[in-house]
Amino acid sequence: MSKELIISPRSESAREELADAAAWSPYAAELRQVLAAVIEKSGADFLEVGWLLVSEPLPEGRRGLRNGAVVRPPQAIGLAEAMAAGRGPYCQLTASGRLQIESGWDGAVHVYTTPAVAADLAGLHGEGVTFRWRDAAPEPTEVSDPVDAVADDGFWAKVAEASERLTLVCERWAYGAHGCRWFRVTPESTAEVARLLWPRSLVRVATEPELNPRAELLEDDFTAFVAPLLHGELAHRNYPGGADTLCEVTKDGFSLMLADAALGDWCAVVPDADGVARGQWENPRTNS
Incomplete structure (x- = not known):
């Protein structure tokens, strides 16, 4: 792919106010x-679907959206329109080697395609849209220090062993505040939790974490939980960027807090059905 088509609203109000x-x-x-x-x-x-960002709960009809999911053209078009409108969820939509669609600023959609397809589409015109062609390839998406560990049987055996003590598992299945799930695991439940996780997710493990709410945790990213921590999936709320006061966190019943920085670097990527881990995630140690 070496041609980029930028599709934008012609109307200034549409560019500024979007939907x-x-x-x-x-x-x-x-x-x-x-x-x-x-x-x-x-x-x-x-x-x-790749590089999924979920800042709000997924709407009905898109609950199954995941990295690596394949969508038909009508679904892809709906996702692209929602991204352009500023609603999200946000992602890249790719047909390998032939086509890539992603959102831009001010209601624009960027389409990367081949010179042959670009030649076929050269006569595009519209009343409410502008088209700009340029020679460009998609930005590289590879992460600089990827997680290479695989969440395989050996990984989960170690988690089960550790779960004799208080052990929490975070499944990061998309970027964004609503792109993760949390579980408390035990030696008896670890295998079941492993089966629940989605391919290409990043799994992070915290053993005997410090969960007491403290004012110093408010300044950075953290997750709040409801006590007591029951076995299975946990009710939680992410606070990217922190919070202003402890009262803001606890008023809705969240009485436990875990700093993102306290998670450490015990992590792995959930493989696809063929056993290959295709999810790309930056290694937590890179940002520690």
Whole structure:
């Protein structure tokens, strides 16, 4: 892929107000038509979801969205439109070697395609959209220090052994405040929790963590939990960037706090069904 098409709203109000602008609906309709044409010309029957960012709970109909999930063109077009509108969730949509779709600023959508497809689409025009072509390839997405450990049977055997003591497992399945699940595991429940986790997720393990709420934890990223910590999936709330006061955390019943920095670097990636770990996550030690 060496051609980039930037699709943007022609209306200034649509660029500034996105979906709140009266001009957004006509732009969104044309955007859907253009994306349908691009996907058809690219011969993509499915697109793969990657680099998923979930800042709000996934809406009904998108609850199964995960890194590595494949979506049909209508679903991909709906995701691209939602990203352009500023609603999210955000992700890259890729047909390997042929097509990549991602969102930009001010309601724009960036499409990377091949020169042959670009030539077929050279005559695109629209009332409420602007098109800008340029020679460009997608930005590299490889992380600099990836987690290379695999959450295989050996990994989970060590977790089960550690879970004789208080042990928490964090499954980071997407970036963003709503992209993770937490579990308390025991020697008896570890195998069941392992089966619940989604491929390409990052798994982090905390043994005997310090959970007492303290004012000094408020300044950085942390997760709050409801006491007592029962076995299985845990009710929690993420606080990216911290919080202003302890009262802000505890008023909704969250009485335990775990700093992200306290998680350490015991982690692994959940493999796909064939045993290969394809999820790409920056090693926690890189940021420690």
